[in-house]
Amino acid sequence: MARRPVLRWAKLAAAGVAALGVTALGVTTGAWGESLIDSHEFSGSVTLENRWFPKKAANPEQKDFGVNLIAAPELYLESADGTSLTLEGFYRYDSSDSVRSHADLRKAYLLFVGQIEDQEWELRLGVDRVFWGVAESRHLVDIVNQTDLVENPSEEVKLGQPMAHLTVSGDWGVAELFGLPYHRARTFPGRHGRLRSALVVDNDRVMYESGAEERHFDVAARYSHSVGLFDVGLSVFDGTSREPYLQPPPPICFILDPRSCALVPLYEQIRQYGLDAQMTYEAWLLKLEAIRRAGARNALGEEEDYTAFVAGGEYTIYSVFDTDMDLGLLAELNRDSRRMRATNIFQNDVFFAVRLAFNDFASTDLLVGILEDVDTRSRSFNAQFNRRLSDSLTLNVEATFFHNIAADDATHATRRDNFVNIGLTYSF
């Protein structure tokens, strides 16, 4: 068992953000690097956010309202030969859940680019974020980065991952190799936080299947190509799972000290093969993501190899009703061969959504979606609205509502956690 190095990461991230600020100052005042650095760019955003849960929580210690402040500065330096350094920090303060207040080093990498005959190569060394996949309801094949779960339960936001990332590309496609020397554990909401399981997850007690613990050297590779109407990616990952098995506490703890009972995350060694494909034809996007994963435990705690996929598409009606607006219709089906033994909520779920892009000055857009569990009929609704208020100010509203959550559904503990999130972002 390894103590989770939460503090170390928080410190590292804080140091990164501080270094970023100092470097920015140094560069902009021209104190150093005049000859070395060809161009630089300092940008970022500050967001004020309120998250409100209209329903009383399932547990009395959970809070209904949180004020949040988020800072995300970014610095980019480029030398005359094209080598560049990217630094991106992130900090969130949440008044309602101290675990959700967190710092992260999203990116801190050196990028080298070159060419050997007709092949282009690219090497990224440091912390980075990588995205694989095509689907909207779930990012199934995307595995390189750990999910920043406390950021958003949608699993869309990712933590920075230390890596060496080599890309070689040519007329034959793009091949990528990843060396991942360090594992980052997932942070689950704290006791006072919402959108958590009935039993909290002990973020300070993390277990690894590998004796090397978080220092197990993971590897990943991906080949992708774009031919005509098709964009296809094939990937493989071998190493420490990003999704932990949550071990229930021993029954005796409920008798001795119920407050100490917590789930303990266990990260197994897994191998995952992934496929992602999209066909783009006229106004249609047809999408498929599929994985085969070996080495992970199912919900019963037994090791079970499984296959999962998300398939669907998107059709856009341009200039709908003779306006400037575009209406996108999305439908996706999620399946997991383990069905009720699956460790996530996507064992047999359908997703339908409507996306309305106003194409106006303010780049207004609205996405309304529903995810329905075909087995339990549990539903969750999600709506996202974005609008630019001025050249540097944007408004983002997100609402999620749970409906008809069955007692045996994986999201039962969050049934009272409907929320509305209103954010105002200043970008520079």
Add this chain to the structure above:
Amino acid sequence: MTRKHRVRRFLAMMTLFAAGMNCLAAGQPAVAQNPSPEARGLEIAREARKRGEGFGNLVSQLTMVLRTAKGQESRRQMRLKTLEVANAGDKTLFVFDRPADVSGTAFLVHAHRDKPDDLWIFLPALNRVKRISSANQSGSFMGSEFAYEDITTQEIEKFTHKYLRDEPCGDLACTVSERTPVGEDSGYSRQLVWHDKKEYRPWRVEYYDRRNELLKTLTLADYELHLDRYWYAGEQTMVNHLTGKSTVLKTSEVQLQAKLNERDFTRTGLRRAR
């Protein structure tokens, strides 16, 4: 193959052949005295393209000022990079700088002469490269009065051309040609283009919607000569006659034959674009 098909195919081939002859004829002054309006239209379009060819690649700074009928203003700023591909569609990269919330968002367009363009978008927040449909040719580009089809390279193969008349435009002598989109994705039934006779620069374009009503007018101005050969308009003004809205597109810091190559216009290049 049925007999009917064979006949039809033969007729089609003859038409193509005739069209080819017309093209050849266009290059020969003796016959060019009285070419058909279609041949002359195509010749003007070809000559305009020829004069723009050979620039290799281009980097420029674009500023868009969007105005409503009531006079409200909004600004967009982006960098445009174009790579010329010999005898095929150009490759274009747009990288947005302003507004700040979309800073870093980039579009990659691989234009094709014989099929719809390929289009990818890079979303920096998710580090995601996404292939998107290029069927939305008539959609607004960044909320402006320019549609995607107005702003990306318009390959002449995507239109049929017809010369209409000579007409003065300002101090210059111009030709007026009509071009009709071949594909179904276009939002226009036809366009009228004014080219000056000396340099074949477009000075004015009228866009007619699917109901054949005048929808928008583009006026080009402040032409600048680069490398003693290439003319680029410094200011393009698009006015929408239906809504009263307008967009001024300013091009500055034009740099031809910059340090760009094929690898800046790939999906991995898009991921790196800044």
